[in-house]
Amino acid sequence: MNEDISRLMDGELDDAALGRVVEATRTSPHADSAPQALATWVTYHAIGDSLRGARAVLPGFSARFARALASEPTVLAPAPRRAGFAQPGTWAWGIAATLAAVTVVGWTAFAMLDTPPATVAKVREAVSVRAAQVKPPAKVPADYLLAHHEYSPATAIQSVGTYLRAVVTQESEPRP
Amino acid sequence: MMRWSWSPRSRRRLCVAAVIGASLAAPPLAFAQEAAAWLGRAAQAARTLNYTGTMVYHHSGDVETSRLIHLYEGGQEYEKLTSLDGPAREVIRSKDEVRCYFPDAKIVRIDPRTFRNAFPALTVEQQQTLSRYYEFKRMKGERVAGLTAEVVRFEPKDGMRYGHMFWSEAASGLLLKARLLTEKGDVVEQFAFTDINLNAKIDREMVKPSWSAAPPDWQIKHGAATEVVRHDTGWSASKLPPGFMKIMEGYRTLRDKRYPVAHLVFSDGLVAVSVFIEPLSTTPVETGSSQQGGLNVYSTKTSEYLVTVLGEAPPATVRQIAQSVGKR
Numbered sequence: 001m002n003e004d005i006s007r008l009m010d011g012e013l014d015d016a017a018l019g020r021v022v023e024a025t026r027t028s029p030h031a032d033s034a035p036q037a038l039a040t041w042v043t044y045h046a047i048g049d050s051l052r053g054a055r056a057v058l059p060g061f062s063a064r065f066a067r068a069l070a071s072e073p074t075v076l077a078p079a080p081r082r083a084g085f086a087q088p089g090t091w092a093w094g095i096a097a098t099l100a101a102v103t104v105v106g107w108t109a110f111a112m113l114d115t116p117p118a119t120v121a122k123v124r125e126a127v128s129v130r131a132a133q134v135k136p137p138a139k140v141p142a143d144y145l146l147a148h149h150e151y152s153p154a155t156a157i158q159s160v161g162t163y164l165r166a167v168v169t170q171e172s173e174p175r176p
Numbered sequence: 177m178m179r180w181s182w183s184p185r186s187r188r189r190l191c192v193a194a195v196i197g198a199s200l201a202a203p204p205l206a207f208a209q210e211a212a213a214w215l216g217r218a219a220q221a222a223r224t225l226n227y228t229g230t231m232v233y234h235h236s237g238d239v240e241t242s243r244l245i246h247l248y249e250g251g252q253e254y255e256k257l258t259s260l261d262g263p264a265r266e267v268i269r270s271k272d273e274v275r276c277y278f279p280d281a282k283i284v285r286i287d288p289r290t291f292r293n294a295f296p297a298l299t300v301e302q303q304q305t306l307s308r309y310y311e312f313k314r315m316k317g318e319r320v321a322g323l324t325a326e327v328v329r330f331e332p333k334d335g336m337r338y339g340h341m342f343w344s345e346a347a348s349g350l351l352l353k354a355r356l357l358t359e360k361g362d363v364v365e366q367f368a369f370t371d372i373n374l375n376a377k378i379d380r381e382m383v384k385p386s387w388s389a390a391p392p393d394w395q396i397k398h399g400a401a402t403e404v405v406r407h408d409t410g411w412s413a414s415k416l417p418p419g420f421m422k423i424m425e426g427y428r429t430l431r432d433k434r435y436p437v438a439h440l441v442f443s444d445g446l447v448a449v450s451v452f453i454e455p456l457s458t459t460p461v462e463t464g465s466s467q468q469g470g471l472n473v474y475s476t477k478t479s480e481y482l483v484t485v486l487g488e489a490p491p492a493t494v495r496q497i498a499q500s501v502g503k504r
Contacts, residue, residue, distance in 0.1 A: 010465075010491070011490075011491060011492070012465060012491045012492050012495055013492055014492045014493070014495070014496045015335060015492075140466060140468055140471075140473050140484075140486065141430070141484075142276075142285065143287075143430040143433075144430075144450070144452055144484060144486060145468065145471070145486070146274065146287050147404075147428060147430075147439060147450065147452075148441075148448065148450040148471070148486055148487070150289075151423065151424055151441040151443075151448050151450065152443075152447065152448040152487075152488065153215075153443060153445065153446055153447065153448060154354075154446075154447060154448075154488055156215075156218075156219040156222065156223075157215060157218040157219050157222050157342070157351050157354075158222070158351060158354055158367060159222045159223075159244075159246060159255065159351075161231055161233070161242075161244065161257070161354075161367045162367075163257060163267045163269070163274070163276075164233045164240065164242065164257070164367075164469075165235075165468050165469045165470070165471055166276070167259070167265045167267060167276055167278075
């Protein structure tokens with residue numbers, strides 16, 4: 001499953017496998033925990049972001065955020081009514097919805113990011129496997145490219161232009 | 177009597193109704209024939225016109241410019257492609273061979289030319305495949321390289337193929353621009369003429385290689401020693417995307433390979449996917465996916481064989497085919 005998730009992130013997953021992954025992100029082995037596949041998906045992205053140098057969220061962020069949010073005083077004073085201002089009922093619901101969203105996101109991030117060390121190790125391993133997969137494999141033999149173009153219908157209308165694909169690979173050919 | 181005479185207005189309505197009815201009732205074959213006719217015309221123009229032009233090739237964030245000269249003489253095609261930027265490269269395609277010159281690396285590759293134009297010979301079955309898996313759309317005309325171009329689009333009906341957009345010169349049908357698109361509409365690669373001369377006076381001198389003979393310190397690499405030998409290889413791919421049919425099967429002798437390589441080609445009428453199977457050598461090989469412009473490649477190995485699949489299809493499609501290759 002982890003490998004399939006990694007392929008999904010690379011856009012390499014076929015339709016049948018995609019269905020399985022999507023299903024796995026919905027179903028959880030334990031009622032009280034987030035689905036493992038979803039956790040893997042989030043963790044892979046978090047790791048991918050950090051590898052790309054994007055500012056990663058520090059471990060324990062969600063817990064600290066939740067504590068900080070809980071200690072914030074709640075302002076109960078009614079806002080002064082102004083012309084054109086929305087009815088209190090409307091904006092109150094808006095705030096409630098925002099808070100609910102923050103809580104849900106916070107909980108999800110908590111569940112995803114503050115994972116036990118064993119999972120983190122597993123994910124690291126999976127990521128290194130993925131890195132190996134993404135690494136360009138051996139240069140495609142020019143023989144193969146030329147042989148393919150002899151039969152590709154595209155060559156018939158694009159003429160010698162398609163050979164550009166084949167000669168591009170030769171750039172790094174070592175000088176004798 | 178008046179009841180039976182048609183007013184001009186009702187006659188017009190009837191005509192409109194008839195046209196709508198006819199287009200709804202038209203069998204898919206009519207669309208298939210239109211698409212096939214368009215491709216056939218483009219292929220014919222690419223083969224028989226004399227032209228010189230500058231072609232820009234965009235792929236994976238890179239841009240390369242080349243000079244292209246095409247001559248049709250005595251029923252034969254002669255072509256010369258010279259890169260204008262990056263490392264110097266020249267491709268000469270003549271009657272029966274393709275030569276690639278790499279002056280920086282001092283290498284010349286010589287391969288036999290076996291290519292036969294595929295489109296004019298699309299079978300009825302292939303035409304129907306085209307219309308079943310692609311939607312053929314005529315778009316609004318545009319200008320390309322200073323010429324009026326017709327624009328057509330082959331839009332895939334499933335996620336197993338790339339979309340194609342073609343700009344062809346209105347008068348001759350010659351392809352001026354070709355674009356390969358993902359399902360999301362991202363451009364995978366694009367070939368486009370930035371200028372083209374369709375009335376160029378071209379002689380054989382102009383399509384000769386810049387190096388009449390390879391200088392003595394150059395390395396000459398001979399590609400496939402022989403044309404492919406058509407043969408039942410015993411191999412097949414069990415998970416081909418719908419519409420892909422085998423158009424070739426045989427063995428090839430390739431440079432640096434001790435054994436002949438099995439080569440199978442599958443096509444949906446617009447693109448092709450090649451499957452190469454060779455015995456696993458003792459030298460370690462890397463497997464996995466890679467991309468070469470619009471070509472996706474996936475290689476995988478079993479305990480005995482190395483399977484390499486490449487074609488103008490999305491990574492998942494190429495991978496799916498590669499993983500389904502087995503003995504019949």
